Amino acid sequence: xxxxxxxxxxxxxxxxxxxxxQASAADLKIGIMVPTTGSEATAGKDMENSIKLAxxxxxxxxxxxxxxxxxxxxxDGCDPQMATAxxxxxxxxxxxxxxxxxxxxxxxxxxxxxxxxxxxxxxAAANSxxxxxxxxxxxxxxxxxxxxxxxxxxxxxQDKGIKKLAIVHQGDGYSEDLAKLTKEKWTTxxxxxxxxxxxxxGEQDQxxxxxxxxxxAPDAVxxxxxxxxxxxxxxxxxxxxxxxxxxxxxxxxxxxxxxxAGKAAEGVFCFSNPTAEYLPAAKNYTAxxxxxxxxxxxxxxxxxxxxxxxxxxxxxxxxSIDKAAIVKALKETNAFNGITGAxxxxxxxxxxxxxxxxxxxxxxxxxxxx
Amino acid sequence: MSTLDIILQQLANGLILGSFYALVAxxxxxxxxxxxxxxFAHGDLYMVGGFVxxxxxxxxxxxxxxxWAAIVCSMVLSMLAVGLLGVIIQRVAYRPMLQAxxxxxxxxxxxxxxxxxNGVMAITDGEYLAFNTDLSFDGLDFGNVFIxxxxxxxxxxxxxxxxxxxxxxxxxxxxxxMRAIAIDQDAxxxxxxxxxxxxxxxxxxxxxxxxxxxxxxxxYYGSLHFSxxxxxxxxxxTAAVIxxxxxIPGAMLGGLVLGLLEAFGTQIPFxxxxxxxxxxxxxxxxxxxxxxxxxxxxxEIERM
Numbered sequence: 001x002x003x004x005x006x007x008x009x010x011x012x013x014x015x016x017x018x019x020x021x022q023a024s025a026a027d028l029k030i031g032i033m034v035p036t037t038g039s040e041a042t043a044g045k046d047m048e049n050s051i052k053l054a055x056x057x058x059x060x061x062x063x064x065x066x067x068x069x070x071x072x073x074x075x076d077g078c079d080p081q082m083a084t085a086x087x088x089x090x091x092x093x094x095x096x097x098x099x100x101x102x103x104x105x106x107x108x109x110x111x112x113x114x115x116x117x118x119x120x121x122x123x124a125a126a127n128s129x130x131x132x133x134x135x136x137x138x139x140x141x142x143x144x145x146x147x148x149x150x151x152x153x154x155x156x157x158q159d160k161g162i163k164k165l166a167i168v169h170q171g172d173g174y175s176e177d178l179a180k181l182t183k184e185k186w187t188t189x190x191x192x193x194x195x196x197x198x199x200x201x202g203e204q205d206q207x208x209x210x211x212x213x214x215x216x217a218p219d220a221v222x223x224x225x226x227x228x229x230x231x232x233x234x235x236x237x238x239x240x241x242x243x244x245x246x247x248x249x250x251x252x253x254x255x256x257x258x259x260x261a262g263k264a265a266e267g268v269f270c271f272s273n274p275t276a277e278y279l280p281a282a283k284n285y286t287a288x289x290x291x292x293x294x295x296x297x298x299x300x301x302x303x304x305x306x307x308x309x310x311x312x313x314x315x316x317x318x319x320s321i322d323k324a325a326i327v328k329a330l331k332e333t334n335a336f337n338g339i340t341g342a343x344x345x346x347x348x349x350x351x352x353x354x355x356x357x358x359x360x361x362x363x364x365x366x367x368x369x370x
Numbered sequence: 371m372s373t374l375d376i377i378l379q380q381l382a383n384g385l386i387l388g389s390f391y392a393l394v395a396x397x398x399x400x401x402x403x404x405x406x407x408x409x410f411a412h413g414d415l416y417m418v419g420g421f422v423x424x425x426x427x428x429x430x431x432x433x434x435x436x437x438w439a440a441i442v443c444s445m446v447l448s449m450l451a452v453g454l455l456g457v458i459i460q461r462v463a464y465r466p467m468l469q470a471x472x473x474x475x476x477x478x479x480x481x482x483x484x485x486x487x488n489g490v491m492a493i494t495d496g497e498y499l500a501f502n503t504d505l506s507f508d509g510l511d512f513g514n515v516f517i518x519x520x521x522x523x524x525x526x527x528x529x530x531x532x533x534x535x536x537x538x539x540x541x542x543x544x545x546x547x548m549r550a551i552a553i554d555q556d557a558x559x560x561x562x563x564x565x566x567x568x569x570x571x572x573x574x575x576x577x578x579x580x581x582x583x584x585x586x587x588x589x590y591y592g593s594l595h596f597s598x599x600x601x602x603x604x605x606x607x608t609a610a611v612i613x614x615x616x617x618i619p620g621a622m623l624g625g626l627v628l629g630l631l632e633a634f635g636t637q638i639p640f641x642x643x644x645x646x647x648x649x650x651x652x653x654x655x656x657x658x659x660x661x662x663x664x665x666x667x668x669x670e671i672e673r674m
Contacts, residue, residue, distance in 0.1 A: 039597060041496035171644060198644035202601045204591045205390070207383040208636035209643050215371040228498050232591055239507050241516055259500035260593040264507075 028067040028321065030055065030311060031090035031119075033074045033083070033100035033110065034304075039202070039228060040078040042256070044102050046298035047124060048073055051099050053289060054308035064312045065321070076110070078103040087113040095119065096321050097314075099307040102300065104128030105173030111139050118323045120314070120330055124307035125273075125300040127250075128177045132348050138323075140330050140349045142310065142338075143273050143303055146174075148354035149250060150181045152271045154189065156358055157220055160245055166195035166218035168209070168225075168233065175225035178249050182222060194218050199229055206233050210240045220245035227252040231260035238264035245269070250356075253299045258364050270359040270366060274340055275299045278357060278368055281339040306338035375514035380633040386521050388629020389528035393583040394606035395613065395621035396535065397576030403552045403616040404572045405468065410479040411459065412580055413603020414486035415452055417596060419581025420588040421490060423448035424501050438523075441503065445527075445585040449578035456577025457570045465566065483603075490596040498595050501588040524586050531582055532622050535575065539618060548572055552616070608654050614667020623665060 032051050035044035055069040063069060072093050074086030083103075087110035090098055097120040101107040107126040114121040115136025123131065127143040135141075157165060165186055169179035183193050194216040197209055210233070213221060221237060223230045223246070230252040237246065238261075246268045248257070253272035258265045276282040276289075276297050285305055289297045311326075313336055318325035336343040344352040360369040371379075394416055401409045426444035433440075463482050467475040509518030539545035547568045551558050558565055587602075588594050605628060613624025628650055635646030657664065 037491070037496060039496075039595070042498070045495075196642065198642055200601070200644070200647065202595075202597055204587060204593075204598065204602075205383075205387045207386065208380055208633040208646070211376060211379045211383055211633075212636050212643060215376050217371075228593065228595065231593060235592055239518060241511075256498055256500070259502065260498060262500070262502045262592060 026067050027070045028064055028315070029072055029093065029095045030069055030308070031072050031074060031093070031095035031098035031100070033076050033086055033090060033098055033107075033121075034102050035078040035106065036073065036075040038077040038079065038082075040103055040226065043125075043254070043298055043300055044075075044078070046301050047100060047102060047304035049293050050285075050289065050297060050301040050304040051124075051308045053285070053292060054305045054312075057288075058309070058312050064315050065319070067321075069312065074100075076100075076103070076106045078106050080106050080109050083107065083110050084113065086110070091117040091119060096323065097122070097311050097326060099304065099311055100124060101126040103172070103174060104131060104177070107131060108134055108173055111135055114138055118327070120311070120323060120327045122307040122311050122330070124304040126174070127273075128174045129181065130173055130177055132350055135349055137349070138327050140310075140333075140345060142307055142340075142343055142351060143300075144354040144356050145350050146178050146181055148351075148356050149178060149271050150185050151354075152356045152358060153182055153222065153247065153249075154185050156247065156269060156271075157186070157191075157222075157245075158189075160220070162191070162219040162245065164192050164194045164216070164218045164220075166197070166213050166216060166221045167193060168195075168197045168199060168213070168221065168223050170201055170225035170229065171198050172201070172225070174251060175249065178224040179222075182224070199225070199233065201229065203229075204232055206236050207240070209233075210236045210242070213237070214240060214242055218244070220247060222247050222249075223252060224249040225251055227254040227257035228260070231257045231265070234261045234268060235264040247271070250299070253359070253366070255298075255366070258361055258366070265361045265364075268361045269369065270361070271356055272299065272359050272366075273303060273355050274357050275366075276302050276339075279339055285339055302338075302340050306340050306343065309338060310336055310343060371514045376637065378512075378515045380637055381630070382515065382517050382521070384630035384633030385626060386525055386629070387632060388609075388626035389525050390583050390587060390602065390625070391606050391609040391628050392622045392625025393528050393531065393579050393586075394602055395609040395625045396532070396618065397580045398607055398610040399613070399615055399618060399621040400548075400572050400576045402610070403618075404548060404569055405464070406472065407464065407475050407479060408607070409576075410476070410603070411482035411486055412576070413599035413601075413606065414483050414490075415456060415577045415599070416580040416584040416587070416602055417490065417594075417599030418455065418486060419448050419452045419577075419584030420501070420594045420598065421494075421499070421584075422451050422581065423585030423588055424499060424594055427501075427503070441585075441589055445582055448585050449581045452581035452584075453574040453578035456573040459577075460570055460573040465569075487596050487599065494596060496596065498593050501592050501594050503589055503592075505589070520590060524590055527582070527586070531579060535579070536618065538575075544568065544571060608650065611664055612654060612657060614664025617664070617666045620664055620666035627665070 034047045074090045076083035076086045083106035099122045101123040102125045104126040111134045115138045121139040123141045127145045129146040167179045169175035250272045276286045314329040318329040341355050358369040359366040397412045423444045426447045505520050609624035609628040610621050613620030631650045632646045635649040636643040
């Protein structure tokens with residue numbers, strides 16, 4: 001008797017398992033590629049949360065083509081090697097499309113992998129101009145590229161009457177690209193770049209560099225890399241008595257920068273894609289992010305959220321989960337109404353209309369600069 | 371800024387950075403001197419020290435405010451806590467391996483390093499912690515050369531710790547025992563020295579010095595991250611080798627030399643600041659070729 005009961009139990013358990021398997025056949029697999037470990041894990045997790053939030057909302061509203069979205073996360077660790085492994089993992093787990101991409105340096109080598117598999121990839125945050133040339137046609141950048149940011153930066157410096165500029169980057173794809181383009185633009189406009197320097201990632205002491213920058217007497221310092229080391233540079237510049245303008249690129253757009261640099265960050269300018277708090281359309285997103293994750297969304301959350309929504313929208317418009325059809329639908333996106341603004345693409349699959357804003361640190365908070 | 375100003379300011383920068391390197395290098399050198407182990411977990415103890423200091427400071431700042439007294443207090447407590455952690459690591463991970471081949475214990479040290487840094491990563495969720503004490507930016511201003519009081523306090527406390535250590539190793543009975551073990555462990559056992567206890571003590575001192583540097587770094591730079599021990603560990607190791615690994619004055623000297631090299635390496639004309647590490651590690655390679663024992667290292671067996 002006992003044995004028979006056991007058999008029955010095992011059979012029903014197996015049946016249950018099989019049914020689960022069948023249910024998942026109606027699932028739509030979307031890959032998320034962000035850094036969930038390493039130095040940029042905070043931003044990566046924020047993007048992952050936002051993408052999952054968007055997927056949940058879509059599922060609650062009936063899914064895509066009657067299918068439920070399930071997400072698979074590949075951790076790119078903000079590292080090109082890890083990213084390649086993550087991309088291969090996503091491709092081999094048969095995802096229909098991928099949303100993510102935070103560090104440009106790590107995103108760059110993955111474009112080919114997705115391209116070879118024909119997998120559509122919505123690049124939510126990474127915005128180095130190198131990504132444009134490496135795009136095999138299946139990737140779509142929904143963040144404004146470095147070119148747009150360079151224009152914002154240069155016009156701010158001109159407005160502030162800057163003549164001599166110091167630029168500091170970190171030697172990675174994103175920050176070096178932004179630094180180089182700014183330098184080119186600034187010198188073609190007839191101004192001077194008096195210092196063009198590099199900070200090694202993870203090195204806390206930048207005092208010798210600060211002394212070197214100070215000795216060149218620039219009117220402004222432009223930091224093009226990420227917030228963690230940027231906060232240290234700002235603090236040490238101010239500590240050493242540098243009182244002139246400091247501006248940071250969009251990778252430094254984080255409340256953490258203000259927290260680490262403390263009062264030294266007061267008055268620092270930041271170029272940024274529009275974050276949730278400056279977007280009227282993002283109210284609902286911010287509210288549900290807070291209820292779901294007990295914290296406010298970080299800088300790239302809204303873009304990641306839009307990325308997932310755009311992917312779902314494209315699949316709906318394609319009317320099938322055929323990858324080529326989705327790529328075609330993405331390409332034909334016409335003023336997709338995201339919370340970060342209207343999304344349409346140029347013939348190079350970059351955002352047709354820039355979404356950069358200038359922020360300034362006031363009272364320990366980023367506020368819109370007028 | 372005139373050239374002289376730049377030189378003086380870089381001298382100050384180099385000495386401040388060098389005192390961090392020296393404090394951490396001491397731990398490397400002491401452990402190597404006594405059991406011939408390159409303790410790769412040492413940089414991580416620096417990191418753990420910073421975090422423990424942060425925890426203690428946030429706990430006691432209610433009582434003492436974010437004052438100098440609170441900072442000194444949290445530094446001392448963090449030194450004790452991380453010193454104990456060092457002893458535990460030595461007891462659990464290294465002591466069973468002392469008779470094993472040198473490579474096995476080296477790999478154990480790498481494992482301990484990973485456990486520490488990934489453990490802190492798991493606890494802190496990989497986040498940067500802002501260690502914001504909002505110390506004033508005031509300091510001594512000599513025209514274009516500026517040294518803040520915080521920087522002065524750092525150099526003074528680092529030097530104080532090093533002087534105490536020097537006196538301890540050279541003037542006390544325990545110090546004598548440490549030096550003796552460095553020469554011949556078996557002979558020490560025969561002479562009735564409790565070798566294990568002295569080794570544990572060495573780990574305690576080395577780890578607490580790293581913790582002191584970690585708390586100082588937290589207070590001075592204002593941020594903590596689980597990966598912060600990696601770069602400084604590498605640099606401090608370089609400093610220890612430059613000075614002559616196993617030699618305590620060598621570690622102090624090596625730290626200062628490396629700090630100064632980096633400060634002036636940034637300033638080398640025609641090349642960018644990214645070359646400073648090329649210069650310092652280039653010197654390391656040169657030194658290893660010309661004088662493998664380091665500046666103060668001796669070719670004989672005595673190493674403490």
